[in-house]
Structures are given as structure tokens and as C-alpha cells.
Amino acid sequence: MSAPLLQVRDVSKRFGDQLALHSTSFDLWPGEILAVVGESGSGKTTLLNLIAARLRSDSGSVHFDTRDQGLQDVFKMTQAEQRLLARTDWGFVHQHAADGLRMDVSAGANVGERLMGLGERHYGRLRAAATHWLQRVEIDPSRIDDAPRNFSGGMRQRLQIARNLVTKPRLVFMDEPTSGLDVSVQARLLDLLRQLTRQMQLAAVIVTHDLAVARLLSQRMMVMQKGVVVEAGLTDQVLDDPQHAYTQLLVSSVLQP
Amino acid sequence: MSQQTIEVHPMPLTTPQESRVAEMSALDGEFNFAYLDERTKRMIRRALLKAVAIPGYQVPFGSREMPLPYGWGTGGIQVTASVIGPNDVLKVIDQGSDDTVNAVNIRRFFERTTAVRTTTATLEATLIQTRHRIPETPLQEGQVLIYQVPVPEPMQRLEPREAETRMLHGLAEYGLMHVKLYEDIARYGHIATTYDYPVLVNDRYIMSPSPIPKFDNPKMHMNPALQLFGAGREKRIYAVPPYTKVESLGFEDHPFEVQRWDAACALCGAEDSFLDEIVTDDAGGRMHVCSDSHYCETRQQAQAAISSPVEAP
Ligand SMILES: [Zn+2]
Numbered sequence: 088m089s090a091p092l093l094q095v096r097d098v099s100k101r102f103g104d105q106l107a108l109h110s111t112s113f114d115l116w117p118g119e120i121l122a123v124v125g126e127s128g129s130g131k132t133t134l135l136n137l138i139a140a141r142l143r144s145d146s147g148s149v150h151f152d153t154r155d156q157g158l159q160d161v162f163k164m165t166q167a168e169q170r171l172l173a174r175t176d177w178g179f180v181h182q183h184a185a186d187g188l189r190m191d192v193s194a195g196a197n198v199g200e201r202l203m204g205l206g207e208r209h210y211g212r213l214r215a216a217a218t219h220w221l222q223r224v225e226i227d228p229s230r231i232d233d234a235p236r237n238f239s240g241g242m243r244q245r246l247q248i249a250r251n252l253v254t255k256p257r258l259v260f261m262d263e264p265t266s267g268l269d270v271s272v273q274a275r276l277l278d279l280l281r282q283l284t285r286q287m288q289l290a291a292v293i294v295t296h297d298l299a300v301a302r303l304l305s306q307r308m309m310v311m312q313k314g315v316v317v318e319a320g321l322t323d324q325v326l327d328d329p330q331h332a333y334t335q336l337l338v339s340s341v342l343q344p
Numbered sequence: 345m346s347q348q349t350i351e352v353h354p355m356p357l358t359t360p361q362e363s364r365v366a367e368m369s370a371l372d373g374e375f376n377f378a379y380l381d382e383r384t385k386r387m388i389r390r391a392l393l394k395a396v397a398i399p400g401y402q403v404p405f406g407s408r409e410m411p412l413p414y415g416w417g418t419g420g421i422q423v424t425a426s427v428i429g430p431n432d433v434l435k436v437i438d439q440g441s442d443d444t445v446n447a448v449n450i451r452r453f454f455e456r457t458t459a460v461r462t463t464t465a466t467l468e469a470t471l472i473q474t475r476h477r478i479p480e481t482p483l484q485e486g487q488v489l490i491y492q493v494p495v496p497e498p499m500q501r502l503e504p505r506e507a508e509t510r511m512l513h514g515l516a517e518y519g520l521m522h523v524k525l526y527e528d529i530a531r532y533g534h535i536a537t538t539y540d541y542p543v544l545v546n547d548r549y550i551m552s553p554s555p556i557p558k559f560d561n562p563k564m565h566m567n568p569a570l571q572l573f574g575a576g577r578e579k580r581i582y583a584v585p586p587y588t589k590v591e592s593l594g595f596e597d598h599p600f601e602v603q604r605w606d607a608a609c610a611l612c613g614a615e616d617s618f619l620d621e622i623v624t625d626d627a628g629g630r631m632h633v634c635s636d637s638h639y640c641e642t643r644q645q646a647q648a649a650i651s652s653p654v655e656a657p
Contacts, residue, residue: 204519
């Protein structure tokens with residue numbers, strides 16, 4: 088691999104008197120899955136929102152290796168450029184499906200919306216793409232005209248993933264994608280995510296409180312506590328031989344969301 | 345909504361025009377030409393100028409209380425009141441007709457507050473205020489068509505957050521509009537939207553044409569007349585200047601199409617006009633007639649003139 092896909096340098100965020108995220112830096116390589124693990128209030132979701140340009144960082148830069156122009160500082164892009172990037176080469180899977188889906192619009196239109204936004208004006212091709220992506224996320228294509236409001240929690244998350252992947256992004260941000268689901272539904276979703284990220288050589292930053300999610304999906308992980316990355320490394324090494332006292336505590340106990 | 349609320353100035357229509365305004369002043373105290381005060385008109389004209397400069401863009405304006413309830417076209421009336429002058433000739437139509445209560449009341453309102461000449465003849469009018477139709481007779485340069493708009497935001501149903509739709513317009517992110525059309529095809533097999541069919545103006549802004557039938561959409565394209573749109577409750581004004589590109593949205597494999605009828609107008613025989621279906625008797629008999637009443641009458645008169653030529657004097 089020649090260059091990182093994403094270079095995060097010294098991003099930080101203060102909310103009033105509280106420093107939610109201390110200066111944080113890391114690189115993400117093409118096809119790599121990074122898990123950001125921590126408890127509620129650790130700053131992990133703030134970090135995710137900063138690097139996805141959904142929240143303004145107080146400092147630093149985020150460079151993304153764009154298809155057309157190579158490494159570009161996302162923070163210096165116009166809002167239009169950021170939003171175009173966010174719906175083409177990036178994806179964002181929300182914890183709550185209602186934040187990432189149009190709940191009363193059919194599954195097919197949910198999947199097709201990004202394509203329509205990019206100028207696809209052929210209904211037949213939109214149908215074909217939606218059918219294909221529903222199958223890829225293991226949703227029965229006969230549900231193509233049903234609205235996600237009538238879907239189960241697991242199906243909604245899978246539809247959210249399909250809606251994001253239809254433009255074949257190279258980087259997907261995920262915020263607790265499996266939390267709130269039954270254990271068996273979680274396992275199926277994790278299997279699907281692992282399979283899709285491998286097949287598509289997709290890079291991802293996954294925020295989770297669940298060490299099992301990190302273990303199953305990620306190659307590397309960062310452990311956060313009180314707005315600081317206390318430990319980072321290869322996932323297996325961190326989980327099998329934690330160095331920081333806080334990581335040791337996490338590994339030995341069940342982490343609360 | 346009560347019909348009575350708009351009867352604010354009950355007065356016989358037979359009063360001569362000149363004396364009518366004077367009489368109104370005497371009855372109602374001081375009121376300005378076309379009801380609105382000059383400051384308000386200037387404010388609305390500024391919004392109109394901006395709207396004309398940015399075709400299809402919704403300009404906010406300080407909508408005034410009018411002596412008619414919302415839903416009776418207060419947006420269109422304020423626009424008309426701001427552009428009308430003493431030498432204008434006004435036509436008011438509602439669903440194509442000059443004779444509905446709404447049309448009659450708005451026409452009467454301007455007769456009383458401006459004393460301008462009114463007409464039902466499309467080509468005689470310099471200003472045409474309309475609800476739900478564009479006249480069949482092609483408009484000409486110098487004419488102004490003023491639409492009454494209930495819901496100016498074409499994306500409102502799918503995206504109710506106003507800040508969000510404003511941003512989508514600003515960035516020309518219009519995937520959502522095709523989501524709406526996609527949903528139509530998925531549900532009905534074709535684009536079922538027949539009224540208020542969204543258009544792209546001047547290759548830039550998506551615009552609601554107000555609830556005109558999609559039959560009328562092609563008339564907006566490259567029209568020689570100035571088209572102004574006023575939404576009173578939503579406080580928005582927008583415009584399509586003369587000879588502006590107006591494209592109805594569609595898909596390559598489900599293109600925009602206008603309504604067609606197997607029937608011709610039962611009164612004038614027109615095959616090219618927008619037809620209303622009306623029930624003619626208790627047995628459920630039906631016939632199709634032109635929705636544009638002036639167009640239909642003109643054609644009937646022309647046919648009568650041909651079939652029974654006027655005798656020589
Ligand atoms: Zn007719």
C-alpha cells in the first residue's frame with residue numbers, strides 16, 4: 088500500500104468548559120478496519136463525527152485520498168465538496184436506522200437515492216441496482232417496495248448499509264452499528280459486515296463499546312478514555328496483551344455502552 | 345373557510361369605475377391604490393426583482409395580512425397589488441374559469457381598490473392572476489401571469505425541515521425529487537403526479553409550478569410572458585422570466601408526459617385543451633368540456649359565426 092487513505096492530525100473538540108476530545112492523530116490504510124473502543128463519554132463518537140466532517144474540529148486536519156485529486160484536507164473543502172464526498176466515496180452507518188434511512192420511502196428508493204443524486208435518470212437501472220444491493224445485504228428483493236418502517240431492526244441496519252454501499256465507497260464510518268440488536272441478529276450483521284468489507288476492500292472506522300465487535304471486524308483498534316486515546320495497536324495484541332490499566336480493566340470486565 | 349370573510353366591501357358591481365374608488369374611500373376611510381401601502385409594495389417589488397434575477401429561487405418576503413383568508417390566494421393578490429398600475433387590464437381565473445367565486449371576488453377586489461379595467465379575454469389582459477391553470481391561448485410578450493401558490497417548496501413532503509431544503513437548493517442536491525418520482529413509478533407503474541409536477545428552472549432550481557395540471561407544464565417553458573408566483577402563508581415569492589428554460593422532471597425510461605383524453609370538448613370540439621369531466625344527469629351521463637372557459641366560449645362564438653353568417657346590414 089502506497090499511501091494512507093485517511094490521515095487524521097491533531098483533531099480536538101471542546102464543548103464549553105469540557106474538553107471532549109484531546110488532540111488525536113492516526114492513519115487509516117486502504118481496506119483497513121479500525122475500531123474505536125470506549126465507554127459512553129470517552130469521546131469516541133465525537134472523534135468519528137469530526138473525521139467524517141459532521142462536526143467542526145477545533146484544530147488539526149483530516150486528509151483523504153480522493154479519487155480525482157489525491158490527498159485533500161477535508162476541513163478545507165467547501166460544504167458542497169464535503170457533502171459530495173460523503174455521498175459518493177464515503178458512507179456513514181448510524182446507530183439508529185431512522186437517522187440514516189428515509190423510513191417512509193421504499194427500500195428501493197432508499198438504495199437508489201445516492202444514484203439519483205449523482206444524476207442516474209433510468210428507472211430500470213435504479214431498480215436493478217436496488218435489487219442487487221438488497222441481495223448483497225441479504226434482504227429479500229421482494230421487499231423492494233416496502234418502507235423500512237415495516238422492517239425489523241436487523242433489516243433496517245442492513246438496508247442502511249446497502250444505501251451507503253451502492254456508490255462503492257472506499258471508506259465507511261460506523262457508529263455502534265450493532266448495538267440495540269438481539270445477539271443472534273448482531274452476529275449475522277457482523278458476519279455480513281466482515282464479508283462486505285473484505286469483498287469490497289472497504290476501509291472503515293467503527294465506533295463501538297463492544298470488544299467482541301472490535302475483535303471480529305477490526306485489524307487495529309484504539310482505546311479511548313475521557314477524550315484521550317490511551318492505547319492503540321493491532322486488535323489481537325491489544326485484546327490479548329493490554330498494556331494500559333484502563334484497557335486491562337475493559338478486557339477483564341464487560342464494557343457498558 | 346367561509347365565503348363571507350372575503351365580502352369585505354359589499355358594493356354593487358354596477359357602479360361606474362371612476363366613482364367606485366371615491367365611493368370606497370368614503371366607505372372605508374383612507375386606503376391606498378391596490379390596497380397595499382406603498383412601502384409594502386416596494387418591499388414586495390424588491391423581492392420580485394430578486395426572484396426575476398434568480399429564476400426559480402424562492403425569495404422570502406414580509407407577507408401582509410390581507411382582507412382574505414389564506415387559501416384564497418393572498419400571495420398572488422399581494423404580487424398583483426404590487427405590480428398593477430392604473431393602465432393595466434386584469435384577468436382573474438380559477439381552475440381556468442373567470443366565473444368562480446374565488447375569481448369573481450379577487451377581480452372585484454381589484455376593481456374596487458384600483459378601478460382598473462378587467463377582462464375575461466386572455467390576450468386583452470396585461471396581468472392575469474391564476475389559480476391552478478395556465479390559459480390555453482398562448483401568452484405574449486409584455487403579459488404577466490401571476491400564480492397563487494399554496495406550497496412553494498417542492499421537497500416539503502419528503503423533507504419537512506426548512507433549513508435542510510434551503511441547503512439542498514443552495515447546493516443543487518436534488519436526488520430527493522427523483523425519489524418522489526421513483527416512488528410513483530414503484531407504486532403505480534407510472535409517474536402518477538398529475539398536479540404541481542416539479543420542474544427544473546433555467547438548469548438550476550427545482551420549482552413547484554403551483555397546483556396547475558402537468559398538462560400546463562410545457563407552457564411554462566420559454567414562455568414570452570413574465571411568470572410570477574406568490575405564496576402568502578409561506579411568505580415566498582419566485583419567478584420565471586420570459587423565455588426561460590423550464591424542464592419537467594422525469595426518467596429516461598419513464599419520461600414526463602402530459603394528460604391526454606380520448607374525448608374532445610363537448611361544447612367547442614377542442615382536442616388540444618385541458619378537459620374537465622362533468623356529470624350531466626342523474627343517470628351518470630358525463631361529458632368533457634374545456635376547463636378554460638374563455639377559450640371554449642371564443643371557439644364556440646367563432647363556430648357560430650361561421651355556421652350562421654351575420655346578415656348584411
Ligand atoms: Zn371547449
